[in-house]
Amino acid sequence: MIILILKRIGFMIITMLVVSMLLFLLLEFNVDSVAAKVLGQYSLPEQREVWLEEHGYNRPLYARYVSWLGNFMRGDLGESVRFKVPVGEVLWPRLWNTAILAFWVFMFMIPLSLVLGILAGMREGSKLDRSISVFSILTTSVPEFASAVLFSAVFVFSLKWLPGTSSMIDGFDWKQLVLPVIVLLTYGFGYIARMTRASMAEVMTTQYIRTAVLKGIPYKDVITKHALRNALIAPFTVIMLQINWLLSGVIVVEFYFAYKGFGALLLEASLNQDVFMIEACAMVAVFVAVATQTIADVGYTYLNPRIRFS
Amino acid sequence: MANSITATTSPAPSFGEALVRVIKSLGLLRESPVGMVGAAIVGFWVFLAIFAPLLAPFEPNATLQPFAKPGAEYAQGGTFWLGTDHLGRDVLSRIIWGARTVLTYAPLATLTAYIVGILMGLAAGYYRGIPDDILSRISDIILSFPVLVLYIIIIATIGASALNIIIAITFASAPGIMRIVRGLVLDLRNRDYVAAAQTRGESSWRIMLVEILPNARGPLIVDVCLRLGYVIITIGVLGFLGLGLPPPDPDWGGMINETRQMALAFPHMTVFPCIAISSLILGFNLLADGLREISLRD
Numbered sequence: 001m002i003i004l005i006l007k008r009i010g011f012m013i014i015t016m017l018v019v020s021m022l023l024f025l026l027l028e029f030n031v032d033s034v035a036a037k038v039l040g041q042y043s044l045p046e047q048r049e050v051w052l053e054e055h056g057y058n059r060p061l062y063a064r065y066v067s068w069l070g071n072f073m074r075g076d077l078g079e080s081v082r083f084k085v086p087v088g089e090v091l092w093p094r095l096w097n098t099a100i101l102a103f104w105v106f107m108f109m110i111p112l113s114l115v116l117g118i119l120a121g122m123r124e125g126s127k128l129d130r131s132i133s134v135f136s137i138l139t140t141s142v143p144e145f146a147s148a149v150l151f152s153a154v155f156v157f158s159l160k161w162l163p164g165t166s167s168m169i170d171g172f173d174w175k176q177l178v179l180p181v182i183v184l185l186t187y188g189f190g191y192i193a194r195m196t197r198a199s200m201a202e203v204m205t206t207q208y209i210r211t212a213v214l215k216g217i218p219y220k221d222v223i224t225k226h227a228l229r230n231a232l233i234a235p236f237t238v239i240m241l242q243i244n245w246l247l248s249g250v251i252v253v254e255f256y257f258a259y260k261g262f263g264a265l266l267l268e269a270s271l272n273q274d275v276f277m278i279e280a281c282a283m284v285a286v287f288v289a290v291a292t293q294t295i296a297d298v299g300y301t302y303l304n305p306r307i308r309f310s
Numbered sequence: 311m312a313n314s315i316t317a318t319t320s321p322a323p324s325f326g327e328a329l330v331r332v333i334k335s336l337g338l339l340r341e342s343p344v345g346m347v348g349a350a351i352v353g354f355w356v357f358l359a360i361f362a363p364l365l366a367p368f369e370p371n372a373t374l375q376p377f378a379k380p381g382a383e384y385a386q387g388g389t390f391w392l393g394t395d396h397l398g399r400d401v402l403s404r405i406i407w408g409a410r411t412v413l414t415y416a417p418l419a420t421l422t423a424y425i426v427g428i429l430m431g432l433a434a435g436y437y438r439g440i441p442d443d444i445l446s447r448i449s450d451i452i453l454s455f456p457v458l459v460l461y462i463i464i465i466a467t468i469g470a471s472a473l474n475i476i477i478a479i480t481f482a483s484a485p486g487i488m489r490i491v492r493g494l495v496l497d498l499r500n501r502d503y504v505a506a507a508q509t510r511g512e513s514s515w516r517i518m519l520v521e522i523l524p525n526a527r528g529p530l531i532v533d534v535c536l537r538l539g540y541v542i543i544t545i546g547v548l549g550f551l552g553l554g555l556p557p558p559d560p561d562w563g564g565m566i567n568e569t570r571q572m573a574l575a576f577p578h579m580t581v582f583p584c585i586a587i588s589s590l591i592l593g594f595n596l597l598a599d600g601l602r603e604i605s606l607r608d
Contacts, residue, residue: 023463134344137595270466289455
């Protein structure tokens with residue numbers, strides 16, 4: 001078990017290193033373009049030369065990479081070209097806002113998708129199962145940008161119940177959080193529900209469930225005491241991997257609702273060629289994704305005794 | 311001995327025969343109502359895309375009459391069934407022509423991703439060992455990126471154009487396809503007909519492409535439908551974020567992006583492209599579900 005965890009963490013570190021190299025090559029291989037991005041399109045070649053010299057860009061590539069990585073690890077992420085402040089000052093508050101959004105999405109998505117998945121998988125092929133499956137296909141087919149527009153049209157334009165933007169200028173307001181959460185929920189829950197259904201349906205066909213039913217145990221107890229324990233192992237992994245998806249989803253939703261979060265920041269940085277901000281955002285995104293994958297792997301092994309004890 | 315070899319290796323079907331088989335297996339779709347609905351939706355959009363020049367009532371890029379409501383009459387004849395956008399372009403015509411855009415680029419990007427992914431997967435699964443390790447590590451790393459982050463960084467760095475979008479989609483999707491193909495090949499490579507082909511002295515790539523790949527098609531066809539849905543979403547999202555196909559040619563994601571600021575006052579400009587793209591994705595997802603159901607039944 002400990003060996004497995006160490007292995008996974010080792011793999012995680014290697015992945016992060018390779019990703020950092022790729023990002024560095026993609027964004028900083030051409031030093032002139034870095035100077036142009038930092039100093040602006042209309043800076044003079046002499047100015048760029050001075051800036052490059054000052055910031056050590058005339059050293060060989062590997063030396064630049066090592067010092068960049070060193071600064072990165074110590075938390076010196078460079079200065080944002082667009083905001084004119086250190087990257088961290090903008091990045092961490094934005095990340096916190098996204099964490100709040102993600103927290104509420106998962107608070108609603110996990111119970112909803114698990115309950116629907118279990119209900120559907122309990123009696124495979126029943127009317128309820130078919131309806132839940134088609135419903136989840138339906139909601140997964142509406143991409144976030146489309147459901148954002150459609151929900152806005154209904155709740156903001158027609159019913160005037162909710163605000164159409166979520167910039168939270170006057171402090172935190174839960175009303176502004178409702179639409180972003182609903183949009184992410186609508187697109188995301190279907191996948192977990194379908195995976196839970198598949199896992200539940202598989203467990204229901206096993207011998208020990210049949211034995212339990214034939215022994216005369218009430219159906220309710222068969223489900224809650226026998227089936228669920230095994231059926232919920234797979235969804236755990238899927239839920240952890242959904243965080244990777246959520247990082248994509250928040251970009252669209254935060255952009256649409258003008259929510260001051262991490263996704264919107266990454267998009268803004270990319271569109272404005274804010275080099276150091278892109279690097280920091282991408283590294284954070286990949287870190288979150290790889291870390292959750294690692295937790296999913298280790299957790300799956302822990303939850304599944306057949307793997308744990310073999 | 312000779313008999314046993316001919317018995318286990320049927321001759322590779324010609325293109326015509328293969329086509330007939332595909333059509334026959336599509337006929338099986340009748341058994342799945344969900345799949346039929348999906349096929350009908352996809353068929354509807356393919357029909358609109360093919361006959362766009364005949365079906366669209368107006369030129370998609372012609373500026374006629376800004377801010378017309380759905381059903382408004384055009385002074386010089388014709389009706390704006392779905393209204394016009396802020397530049398006076400007919401929304402219905404742009405949606406019909408947009409179907410052509412999305413149904414050109416999405417299959418094209420999926421196809422290139424599949425070619426790369428299949429070649430990677432075949433090589434990894436068939437040779438195993440070092441090629442497998444290298445290819446698997448590369449795809450692990452690409453797959454560890456949140457997809458949209460990868461797309462945004464690539465497109466923002468190399469620029470937004472049709473070719474670059476296809477390159478980005480291929481880059482991001484091929485590893486996932488490789489994993490599926492690799493898994494299938496690892497299973498199929500131990501079959502007798504592969505051993506027979508090896509005994510006959512066929513080259514590795516011939517065995518992979520002619521003997522193994524056709525037998526892996528079942529799960530891949532389901533995945534193609536799902537992936538087409540994802541690619542349509544991707545093209546839509548990129549258009550929506552302003553990183554998509556350059557204007558003015560109609561592209562559903564771009565239409566939503568251009569008009570979303572006005573969506574509260576003129577919802578028709580934005581809502582109809584949203585319905586169009588969602589219905590097409592729904593079509594592919596239902597089709598995939600139907601195909602999966604049929605393949606599980608066999």
